[in-house]
Amino acid sequence: MSKLSIKMNDPRLAFIGRVDFTDPLKPMFTWPGSSVELKAVAEKISVKIKNYRNCYHNYVGISVNGEDPKKTEITELKEETEVVLIDGLDTTKESRITIYKPMDAAHFYEISEIILEAKDKEAELLEKPELPARRMEVFGDSVSAGEVSEAVEYAGKPDPEGHEGIYSNSWYGYSFMTARKLGAQLYDEAQGGAALFDKTGWFHGPDFVGMETIYNKLRFNDQIMPMTDWDFARYTPHVVVIAIGQNDANPENYMGNDEEKSKKWKDGYKKFIDTLREKYPKAQFILTTTILCHSKEWDDAIDEVAKSFNDKKVQHFLYTNNGTGTPGHIRKP
Template sequence: MKRVMECPQNVHFIIMECPRSGQSAYIFNFWRETQNMIIKPDNEMLSYSGRIDFDDRLAPVLVYACSSIGMKFAGTSLKAVIANHRSCWTNELGYFIDGEQKRFTLSSDEEKKTYTLAEGLSEGTHELLLFKRMDSCHTFTFYGFEIDDGAEVLPLPEKPKRKMEFFGDSVSCGEVSEAVAYVGKPDPEHDGEYSNSWYSYAWMTARKLNAQIHDTSQGGISLLDDTGWFAAPHYKGVESCYDKIEYHPDLGPTKQWDFS
């Protein structure tokens, strides 16, 4: 006869008993895999902001700084499934969980990977804002969130009615905005670690005015083509990028933005 017993640490004990003597003959134990609930990108409870490529609703691509995904959920853990597309720098995403700002480093390959954002959260509801810290030195494809099995996603507050769009260069993206030791000095040598769009004047202005933001800015870009520092040696300016959703020559073909 076989009996299955479960202990609190998700361990199963399988006890095989001899039918005649009743004594245990074998004991096995193994870890049971935890099942997570998948929150797909097209879930109506998710809140997106920014100029985002939604050609595939189950795999949206976030390109610009300040682009974000918000979610309110009940549960004790949270993961994000993402594929990064890198041009340069070490790429990081930022996020707020219950008001505390954090960040994590993305893989430099194109593979879809699962990143743990939170574990051991308290019981109850939590709010997430996942956002793009950097400009199009990278883009990423979002494949969804994972939360505890049996947890739920809850409605977020309504988005602000006011909308703002910013066109600019690195300062509008918040590049090197965390290099506080270099205020009033030349920018330090870096690998992208100081860039954080949350502290850009663009996003700070939008927050002060309670507005949604589209920050269509790019580090090194100038107003006109063949000037500035973006996309050498055939420099691109705002004049050829302002109406695009995909525009970085290292990351595939360009794609028009639908202003309607």
């Protein structure tokens, strides 16, 4: 049996997403889909991982050569544990491995070691994978995070009650499926329940926190640990998708009904876009919501803001059945 332990500062590892390198030997993964990629020859792959739980069942995911992933539950809390991610790989050829975070701020985790094992030959870590040149970024909510995407029996239906996160998988969110089809990196700043403004939406209850607070954060849920700032110089996307407006009707669905509050939201939404455009002046911006049921007035407000820019680099996208497609989350194909 050959066994190779890889430290997380090994230069042959590639990272995608807002990964926290405060301790480079124990990088922390906070946002959904954030990942480490490697090329290897191995039969079995494990990680040493420490989980910081907020809610739900918590998982770490692995995909081999871009194929459908496997999720493994992390049951230990705040204690480092060794978790087997996959076994039985073909050691006659190299594999491209993606170890990724399937969930949003239901938890954070840090990885201190990746362990490669093989029975009949030497386990090997190969050269650093080349990352796609195209770059995307999404600022969104649970749909952008792939929440409840694996509940295929509930397609077109409300989410299963008490699902406890077992059906959530960022791999099957539209954002990551789009990135894979385009051959692009994706930084997915998506959080279930997030609205634009603080004190609205469903995230971080009962003291709700909005995208206006978390969009520029690395650690973004102080129910787990204190928030920290993100350095925007670390990543510049070509395309930015803003998919906010689904959760903003909580606690009050005022859009189109209260002129003053409606104007405040539209002004705040425009300011949010302006802030990101200052950071990414060359990027194409796509404004959208989802096919999850919601009031049309929110999409009308987004359309009004998009048109106010009078700029081809800011476009509003509507799905055919926008806001009317399903009462529950979007399921994987």
